[in-house]
Amino acid sequence: MSIELYWGSGSTPAWRVLLALAVKNLPYTSHLLSFSAGDTRKPEFRALNPRGKVPTLKDGDLVINESLAILAYLDSAYPDVPLFGRTPAETGAVWRYVMEFESHGNPTISAVARPLLFGTLAADEQKVREGVSALHAELDTLAERVASGWMVGGAISAADIVWYCGLQQLVRAATRPAAEGLDLGVWPLATRWPAVVRWANAIEALPGYDATVPPHWREGAAPSPERTV
Ligand SMILES: N[C@@H](CCC(=O)N[C@@H](CS)C(=O)NCC(=O)O)C(=O)O
Incomplete structure (x- = not known):
């Protein structure tokens, strides 16, 4: 194929x-x-x-x-290097975390990040401020899940990939100049969530990772989590 x-x-x-x-x-x-x-x-x-x-x-x-x-x-x-677990229990855990991102992580991140990324902060600033505590709770949960490495079963999975990409959207938004006065408490991530930074580092060290970075983010790009440590 x-x-x-x-x-x-x-x-x-x-x-x-x-x-x-x-x-x-x-x-x-x-x-x-x-x-x-x-x-x-x-x-x-x-x-x-x-x-x-x-x-x-x-x-x-x-x-x-x-x-x-x-x-x-x-x-x-292409089952080599499985992304949805090696056992039924792992498959369940991977899907759980993937769907938790879709249902909870993504809306929470988007509520804060999208107004910064798409220039609607003037209209949405109150909603952004109201979203910060929920955002911190999601990052706390993520930090617990990656405290000892990958989210499920000692290997990278779809859960790590989905959460990592969402985290990158947040990092890009939180490092915009417009975020400076908002007290998001997110950047640098390593201050409160060092385990998340270590986990992001591991993804960014994967062979082939560099070619996946959005081309227009490379130049003048927001700092990557790896640069905080
Ligand atoms: N649920 C879809 C979302 C896809 C999506 O929304 N893609 C956006 C970019 S992030 C897009 O292609 N937008 C193009 C457009 O709306 O013209 C997925 O996971 O693939």
């Missing part, structure tokens, strides 16, 4: 797939779409994904949309 990935720079769902491909050491053809050029609205891409969202993965004639569906597909098709 030959894998093709349609993705966009800065899309955390797309970053999940890029990391999964790196962890599994799978070669693929990259199609980097430009949001600003409207690539996700073009008919040729809509033919693959009618919702016009990245990531989209092709494997031969098979087309898969939705990042979590893509991770599950890759794990089934």
Whole structure:
């Protein structure tokens, strides 16, 4: 089979797939779409994904949309370096943490990060301030889960990948100049959550990691968690 990935720079769902491909050491053809050029609205891409969202993965004639569906597909098709656990108990734990991110981590991070990233802070500042304690609670929980390394079973899994990409969105927002007066208490992460930084370091040390970093984040990019230690 030959894998093709349609993705966009800065899309955390797309970053999940890029990391999964790196962890599994799978070669693929990259199609980097430009949001600003409207690539996700073009008919040729809509033919693959009618919702016009990245990531989209092709494997031969098979087309898969939705990042979590893509991770599950890759794990089934290419089981080497499993991402959803090695035992039924691990599989349950990985899915639990993945879905906790979708249901709790992501909305909590987004409530604080999106107004900073998308320039709506003036309208949403009160909501951002109200979201800080919930955000700290999510980071506390993450820190507990990575205190001794990977989240599940002593190996990287989809749970680590999903939480890491979400954390990166938060780091990027928290290091924006506009965040300075907000007292988010998030940056530098190592002050309160050193275990999270150690865990992020381990992901960033993976072979192939560098190629997954969103291209437009590289230059003038927000500091990575690794640079705090
Ligand atoms: N639930 C989807 C979310 C995909 C998504 O929202 N992608 C955004 C980028 S983060 C996108 O492609 N937006 C393009 C657009 O709306 O034009 C997944 O996990 O794959």
